Structure formats: C-alpha cells, structure tokens
Amino acid sequence: MNAFDTITDAIVRDIPELRREDLAFAPPPKLDMGDVSLRAFEGAKKLSLKPPQLAARIAQEVSFGPEVAEARPAGPYVNFRLDRGAVGRRITAEIAAQGDAFGSLGLGEGVKALVEHTSINPNASPHVGRARNALIGDSLVRLLRFEAYDVEVHYYVNDMGRQIALLVLVCDDPKQMTFDDMLVRYVEANERAKADAEFAEQGYELLVRMEEGDSETKRRFHEVTDLCLQGQVAVLGRLGIHYDCFDRESDFVKDPRLEKVLEALRARGSLFTDEDERLVVDLQKLGHPYEEGRYFVLMRANGSSMYGCRDLSYTIDKLERGAALNLIVLGEDHKLYAQQLSLILEAAGYATPEQVYYAYILLKEGKMSTREGKVVLLSEFLDEATQRAAQKVQEQWPDLSPEDQQAMAEQVAIAAVRFAILRVNPTKNVIFEWESALSFSGDTGPYVQYSCTRIASILRKHGESLPSEPPSAFPVSEDAEWGLLLQLAAFPETVSAAAENRAVAPIAQYALETARKFTTFYHQCPVLTAETGELKMARLHLCQATLQVLKNALGILGIEAMERM
RNA sequence: GCGCCUGUAGCUCAGUUGGAUAGAGCAACGGCCUUCUAAGCCGUAGGCCGGGCGUUCGAAUCGCCCCAGGCGCGCCA
Incomplete structure (x- = not known):
C-alpha cells in the first residue's frame, strides 16, 4: 500500500510501543538531506520523549532491510537514504497494477451518497459565480465516485416563488421564446414589480393559484421554467456537468411530511402566528443563540408557503432516500438559513445534510448582479476561452481538420475554466479577471x-506498449526522477484527505505540482535517448505512471488528458 | 450592532491540519528552440504571513483584542 512500508514495518517491529499511524513521512526540504524523512513529533508525544530523542532511538535501534541504505537522525526527523531503484520500482508497479483506480482507497465502498448542487433558480443564465457551485459539486461527485461511493446527483429546480410568478406573468407565449429572451424578460418583470404594486400583487395571486394546484397555472409555470432549465443544463453540460435527478420544488407544496414537523415545533412551543398573521418559528426555543435570525417565517398571511417550507419537505425527501452521506453545496449567503433549517429538522427528529460552502466570485467593480447586467455569464466565459484556445490550436496544428481543432480547443477551454475555479479554496472570495482566468500558461x-x-x-x-510490470532492473539516477516518484507516491493520501475534507482544490494543487515535477524531469532526463537501455525502460515506466496519476487527478477535476495539444 | 468567512511577494493563489531556510504562477528584467511539443525551461528581483498580546521546545497555522474586505440577520429564493 504505502511506498515506505518496509521502513514502517521495521520500526514497529523493533519499537513495539509505536504504531503505523504514529509514523508520518514527508519529503525532505532538500533531496541531498535524504530520500525521505520521518517525522518524530507524533511518536515522541506518545512515548513522552522529545522528538530528537525518538529520532535518535529509531536511527540507532531499528535494523532496517536492504532498501534502507542509511537512517540518520536530524533533530526531530530521521532522514533515510534509500535504494531508490527498489522503492521506485515498487511505486510504478503499484500504479500500473491499479491503473485508473490508483489513488483510491475505496473509502466509499458500499456507501450510498446523495449530492445536491447547482440548483439555480430557473430564471437566468448561470454566471461564473453560480458556476462555482456547479463545478465544486460536480468535482465532489467525481471525487466521491473515485472513492467508490455510489453517488446520486440531484438538482433542485426552484420552479416556484414570487420571482418565477412574475416571470410567468410576462411570458404570454413561452413556445415562441428562447432562453435568452427569457433572461431579458426576467429583468423587466422585476423592475416592473418594483414600480407597479398592482403587477406585484398579481404575482402573489398567481402564486396562490399555483399552490392550490390549479392545472392551467401549473402548466404555465412548467413551460417557462422548463425552457430556463434546459438552457441552464445545456451550458453546464458543455463543462461536463451532469445530473441524475431534477427535483421540482412545486412537487413539494402541501407535502404531508411537513405536518409532522409542525407537530414537533408545536410540542416545543416554538410555532406561533404573529401580529401580521404569518406562521413563524421562534428558533430561540430550539436553541438558536442570537437575536439575529431568531425568527423563521413558514407561511405568508394569505396562507401561501415560503421557500423554507417547501425546502423542509424536500430535504426530508432527500433524507428518506437512504443515503448514508447527504451533501449539499451552498453559497455562503445560505449559512444562516441552513442553520435555521437544521434546527427545525433536528427538533423534528431528522438529520441535516452536510453542507459545503463557497464564497462569491466578485468583479473588480463589486458583486455580480444579473439584474444590473454586471455579470460574466458562464456561456460567454466558455465561448471566449474556446475562441482563444482555437487560435492557439490553429497555430499549433494547422493541418488538423476543423472538427478536430474545435474539439481540441474545447477540451483546453474546459480545462482552463474548470481549473481556474476549482484550484482556489471555496471559502475565498475571488475577484474575476479575464486575463488570468483565460490564461493557458502557468498555474x-x-x-x-x-x-x-x-x-x-x-x-x-x-x-x-510497455510490459505491465516494470523490470527488476530499475535505475533511478537523478534527483528529478526521485522527486517525481515521491510525488506520485503521495497521491493516495492526497485523495483520501480531499474526500474526507470534502475539498477538491487540493487535487488541483496536487495535479499542478505533479506536472511541474514531471516537467523538471522532462528537461533533465532524456527518456528515449537515455544512456542505457535499462535507464530508458525505467524512465518509460515512470512516464507511464505519471500519466496515469495525472489522468486520475484530472478525472476528479473533470478535465480531459489529451494525446496532443 | 450581532454572527460566519477572508487577509501570505506589486497582482492571483498554495502552504501536507502546530514542525526543517514560507512556496508557485502572472507582471518585470536576463537567458534557452538543427536535441522526447517553447501552452515549456533556467536565472534575477520581489515577504513585519493585516496589526498587537498570549499559549509552548516551536505559530502563517491555536486563543483573545483590534483593523480592513465579503456574506447574512421576520411575508426573496
């Protein structure tokens, strides 16, 4: 499993107080210090020794096998000099044997997972801020599937609510409209509602009819929201993002399961009707610690339900599907809301989906706003990226057919867009800049x-094609080769940490670092013209192993590794 | 005002969960294509890790207090 098992085995054999999990390896800061380092901090704490003492003890008392040429204590570390060839051969052999599954620890074997992401309101074309949700969600799905989870991907279609009602009001004949028309109408409808109270009131009335299940109203809502959804899914599909289930919010009005929740809230004395006849939850009775966000409105005075009401039913529906892992990707603006929902669900005896939050992508001028036209749409971002990539492809591969050129350009564009968004930690606000977002060079x-x-x-x-097993003669002559091997060996732990933390950015960072290490190797170590036949074969296997690891990493990010570009 | 998130090179970001001399890319400057793809490589320069106090063998990382930005806080979704 681990490339350094022979070291670990020898230590736990000769110092039985230590266990495998007390022993963590790290690459030394400089390869001339050693081939790999063992940290003595964790083990020292356990044996109540000072780290340097334990390091010295390990170096002195443990008798290592033939793979270890030297074990030298260096302060709180033990630096090992290894038979690089023997260890390197084992690393590449393992990668070759596991192939597309290399890096997976199978953490999710036999475990069902449900992931909800994207869930954009069906009234606008996704902008790059929203795309962050979809991309993080999609890559988490890929990561979980890589770890052998049985994942079902859900998209919650918010096909109800006031804003949708307003849009429906202005769409007389949706059949004659395009997705783009709809976006224009949406902005108009919202502006009109602000100025025209009567129009706004019509929206609420339409909403009431919708909730009552009026079939004609339902049909109109569906027509409009379907068109929007199709437009959105088409754009997201270009990025390789796909869904298993589209769950319509309108299917969760008057859900019988809500009654059980209300019952539980009444029992806790947290449900009341306020002075304006609204049905409200007092979350303080359920343990909410602050005055801010204490009240949560479920029903309007006219009896129509608020978003949260339907969301409660929907969440319960998801929970009842029996997935051991229930994940949802949310913008950070939903944090308080999710906590509120969570308190209510808990009071009714339900669990809460695990949340993954991301911060907004901002423009230099500030927040993106669909209504003010201050947005970078995902589609235009992709178009621009594809166009720039196509230019480069045209210079590079002029003889290729236009279709192949286009296909190549699209793969590059997708890689640029996905990587630019995914490599940044989701908690960070990022400022969108065309130049850096569309760069094809550097990180x-x-x-x-x-x-x-x-x-x-x-x-x-x-x-x-190479034999499936690397040859027994496996020379490793340069530091660049060894550095690359160390990097490849770290992939499984990178993946499992990412999966446990529900974080996909470390995979992108890992892929970058691996590519850099490969490039160093590439420039320092000729493969096809290596000095000896043995060296050539070893390097070929190292190349193959690197490609496999990069493919696996890129696969998690939803990026294609191509033959040429 | 209260809560959550963020602050690291001029700019955009990493930093293996508290460990060895804080790393990449972009931008700048100087080099490298009769040699496995120059979408690349090498070199130079660039740092009070927002500020302060603490915790300990040891802090960019943990705690408290400030400062700055983002998000949220009762009929939007």
Missing part, C-alpha cells in the same frame, strides 16, 4: 494537460 489546467501530451508523445514515439 493552469492547460499546463497540466500539456504535461500529459508530452508524456503521450514520448510513449507514442517509443512505439511499442
């Missing part, structure tokens, strides 16, 4: 892809 998706094509090119020129 980008295309850079990682480029490393893959270089490897593919070497393997192609070699001609014959």
Whole structure:
C-alpha cells in the first residue's frame, strides 16, 4: 500500500510501543538531506520523549532491510537514504497494477451518497459565480465516485416563488421564446414589480393559484421554467456537468411530511402566528443563540408557503432516500438559513445534510448582479476561452481538420475554466479577471494537460506498449526522477484527505505540482535517448505512471488528458 | 450592532491540519528552440504571513483584542 512500508514495518517491529499511524513521512526540504524523512513529533508525544530523542532511538535501534541504505537522525526527523531503484520500482508497479483506480482507497465502498448542487433558480443564465457551485459539486461527485461511493446527483429546480410568478406573468407565449429572451424578460418583470404594486400583487395571486394546484397555472409555470432549465443544463453540460435527478420544488407544496414537523415545533412551543398573521418559528426555543435570525417565517398571511417550507419537505425527501452521506453545496449567503433549517429538522427528529460552502466570485467593480447586467455569464466565459484556445490550436496544428481543432480547443477551454475555479479554496472570495482566468500558461489546467501530451508523445514515439510490470532492473539516477516518484507516491493520501475534507482544490494543487515535477524531469532526463537501455525502460515506466496519476487527478477535476495539444 | 468567512511577494493563489531556510504562477528584467511539443525551461528581483498580546521546545497555522474586505440577520429564493 504505502511506498515506505518496509521502513514502517521495521520500526514497529523493533519499537513495539509505536504504531503505523504514529509514523508520518514527508519529503525532505532538500533531496541531498535524504530520500525521505520521518517525522518524530507524533511518536515522541506518545512515548513522552522529545522528538530528537525518538529520532535518535529509531536511527540507532531499528535494523532496517536492504532498501534502507542509511537512517540518520536530524533533530526531530530521521532522514533515510534509500535504494531508490527498489522503492521506485515498487511505486510504478503499484500504479500500473491499479491503473485508473490508483489513488483510491475505496473509502466509499458500499456507501450510498446523495449530492445536491447547482440548483439555480430557473430564471437566468448561470454566471461564473453560480458556476462555482456547479463545478465544486460536480468535482465532489467525481471525487466521491473515485472513492467508490455510489453517488446520486440531484438538482433542485426552484420552479416556484414570487420571482418565477412574475416571470410567468410576462411570458404570454413561452413556445415562441428562447432562453435568452427569457433572461431579458426576467429583468423587466422585476423592475416592473418594483414600480407597479398592482403587477406585484398579481404575482402573489398567481402564486396562490399555483399552490392550490390549479392545472392551467401549473402548466404555465412548467413551460417557462422548463425552457430556463434546459438552457441552464445545456451550458453546464458543455463543462461536463451532469445530473441524475431534477427535483421540482412545486412537487413539494402541501407535502404531508411537513405536518409532522409542525407537530414537533408545536410540542416545543416554538410555532406561533404573529401580529401580521404569518406562521413563524421562534428558533430561540430550539436553541438558536442570537437575536439575529431568531425568527423563521413558514407561511405568508394569505396562507401561501415560503421557500423554507417547501425546502423542509424536500430535504426530508432527500433524507428518506437512504443515503448514508447527504451533501449539499451552498453559497455562503445560505449559512444562516441552513442553520435555521437544521434546527427545525433536528427538533423534528431528522438529520441535516452536510453542507459545503463557497464564497462569491466578485468583479473588480463589486458583486455580480444579473439584474444590473454586471455579470460574466458562464456561456460567454466558455465561448471566449474556446475562441482563444482555437487560435492557439490553429497555430499549433494547422493541418488538423476543423472538427478536430474545435474539439481540441474545447477540451483546453474546459480545462482552463474548470481549473481556474476549482484550484482556489471555496471559502475565498475571488475577484474575476479575464486575463488570468483565460490564461493557458502557468498555474493552469492547460499546463497540466500539456504535461500529459508530452508524456503521450514520448510513449507514442517509443512505439511499442510497455510490459505491465516494470523490470527488476530499475535505475533511478537523478534527483528529478526521485522527486517525481515521491510525488506520485503521495497521491493516495492526497485523495483520501480531499474526500474526507470534502475539498477538491487540493487535487488541483496536487495535479499542478505533479506536472511541474514531471516537467523538471522532462528537461533533465532524456527518456528515449537515455544512456542505457535499462535507464530508458525505467524512465518509460515512470512516464507511464505519471500519466496515469495525472489522468486520475484530472478525472476528479473533470478535465480531459489529451494525446496532443 | 450581532454572527460566519477572508487577509501570505506589486497582482492571483498554495502552504501536507502546530514542525526543517514560507512556496508557485502572472507582471518585470536576463537567458534557452538543427536535441522526447517553447501552452515549456533556467536565472534575477520581489515577504513585519493585516496589526498587537498570549499559549509552548516551536505559530502563517491555536486563543483573545483590534483593523480592513465579503456574506447574512421576520411575508426573496
């Protein structure tokens, strides 16, 4: 499993007080200090020794196998000099054996997971801020599937509510409209509602009819929201984002399961009708610690339900599907709301989906706003990226057919867009800048892809396919080779940490670092013209292993590794 | 005002959950294509890790207090 098992085994055998999990390896800051380092902090704490004492003890008392040439204490670390060839051969052999599954610990074997993400209101084209939700969600799904979870992806279609009602009001004949028309109408409708109280009131009335289940009203809502949803899903599909289930909010009005929740709230004395005849939950009775956000309105005075009401039913519906892991990706503006929902669910004896939050993508001028036209739409972002990539492809591969050029350009564009958004921790506010977001050089998706094509090119020129097992003679002559091997060996722990933390950004960082280490190797170590046949074979296997790891990492990010670019 | 998130090179971001001399890219400057794809590489320069006090062998990382930005806080979703 671990590349350094022989070291670990020897230590726990000779110092039985230590266990495998007390022993953590790290690459040394400089490779001339050693081939790999063992940290003595954790073990020292356990044996109540000072780290340098334990390091010295390990170096002195443990008798290591032939793979360890030297074990030297260095302060709180033990630096090992290894038989790089023997260890390197084992690393590449393992990667070859596990192939597309290398890096997966199978954490989710036999576990059902339900992930809800995107869930944009069906009234606008997704902008890059919303795309952050979809991309994080989609990559989490890929990460969980990589760890063998059985994942079902849900998209909650908010096909109800005041804003949708207003949109429906101005869409007389949706059949004649396009997705883009609808976006224009949406803005108009909202402006009109602000100025025209009567129009706004009509919206509420329509909403009431919708809740009462009036079939004609329902049909109109569906027509409008379907068109929007199709437009949204088409844009997201270009990025490789797909869903298993579309759950309509309108299917959760007057849900019988809500009664059980209301019952529980009454029992806790937290449900009341306020002076304006609204049905309200006093969350303080359920343990909410602050005055702010204490009240949660479920029903309007006219008896129509608020968003949260339907969301409660929907969440219960998701919980009852029997997934052991229930995840939802939410904008950070939903934090308080999710806590409120969670208190109510808890009071009614339900669990709460685990939340993954992300912060907004801002413009230099400030927040994005669909209504004010201050947005970067995902579709225009993708178009621009594809166009720029196509230019580059045209220069690079003029003889390729236009179709192949286009396909190549799209893969590069998707890589650029997905990587630019995914590599940043979701808690960070990022400022969107066209120049850096559309860059194909430096810390980008295309850079990682480029490393893959270089490897593919070497393997192609070699001609014959490699034997599945690396040869027993496996020379490792340069630090660049060893550095790359160490990096490859770290993939499984990177993946499992990412899965446990529900974080996908570390995978992107890992892919970048791996690509950089490969490039160093590429420039320092000729493969096809290596000095000896043995060295050439070892390097070919190292190339193949690197390609496999990069493919697996990129797969989690939803990025294609290509043969050429 | 209260709560949550963020603050690291001029700019955009990493930093293996408290560990060795804080790392990349972009921008700038200087080099490298008869040599496996220059969407690349090498080099130079760039740091009070927002500020202060603490916790300990040891802090960018943990705690408290400030400062700045983002988000949220009763008939929007």
